[in-house]
Amino acid sequence: MATDFPGGRNFIREAFHRKGVDEDTARIMLASLATSTLKQYEVGLKLWWAFCKQNSLAPFRESVLDILKFLQTEYDRGLGYGSLNSFRSSLSVIFSPSVAEDARIKRFFKGVASLRPPRPRYTTLWNPELVLKHLSSWFPNEDISLEQLSLKLIMLLALVTAHRMQTFSLIELSHIIADAEGVRIFIPARIKTSGPNRNQPVLVLPFFKENSSVCAATTLIEYLNKTKNIRSSCCTRLFISWRKPHLQVSSQTLSRWVKLVLEKSGVDINIFSAHSVRHVSTSIAFQQGINIDLIRSTAGWSNTSNVFARFYNRPISDPNSFAMSILKGSVSDHVD
DSSP: OOSSOOOHHHHHHHHHHHTTOOHHHHHHHHTTSOHHHHHHHHHHHHHHHHHHHHTTOOTTOOOHHHHHHHHHHHHHTTOOHHHHHHHHHHHHHHSOHHHHTOHHHHHHHHHHHHHSOOOOSOSSBOOHHHHHHHHHTSOSGGGSOHHHHHHHHHHHHHHHHOOOHHHHHTOBGGGEEEOSSEEEEEOOSOOTTOOTTOOOOEEEEEOOTTOGGGOHHHHHHHHHHHHTTTOOTTOOBSOBOSSTTOOBOOHHHHHHHHHHHHHHTTOOTTTOOTTHHHHHHHHHHHHTTOOHHHHHHHHTOOTTOOHIIIIIOOOBSSGGGOOSSTTGGGTTTOOO
């Protein structure tokens, strides 16, 4: 076998070729895998390649026993169910999907689930009132810096829509529509939850008249006004850097912005990541009686998904201090 790992995309392409798929068809088949999925699969495929090299095995040879030995090796390194399951998914692309469904492999994963069950990342969550109070101090919106306005907008969007940073990084200016009720943002770009027969998300930001200091819609409108004259013609997406030359920013940058807001608000960022905002939003909505189907739809989960029940529905620290909704928690202390 070749000495160096060829990369996840090339590995998968070669696997398709070895199954008789021509290059044009392989290119279309590869397009079915999102960039983020390929990046995730590459971790497992690279480990599989190294395992085969170390044990003088052919990486394209389909063998359930070899796969079990590989999974056992990674289990012995301390990996849990989630990582091993990701490796199983990546190998099912190289081999036939039936390999992942082999009775022996399924039995192995039942054992892993029993010995090292997947657990939620958080047992409790931070109180969103901490963040909302901090954001409400950055007001009026037209008087704060572009840095503060940028941080405020991404945090409010994350709180009131429960979407991923990937979604926010793909917002196009041409897909933002404001009316008398608020702002709607259409996301036609492919995201993690895109798929056949699944609707693309529409982010709905109603005007929060009870307290405009934490209104996502008015914050967005002011952000558009403040960035209008500093955008280059090639910056068609919503979020740009507050530093010159004001280029479009990635989802990783938006995650750093959210963590910065959490830190400024007094939330322990050694424990909580930017993704914790998604946990907070969906947990609060559920606690306030929002229909579980609406929560799934808003957050981008399928109707049959049990992700929320298993991983996202966490108790909020000091929940009694949180009033009627995610945003209304700051109304009493900050009156317009």
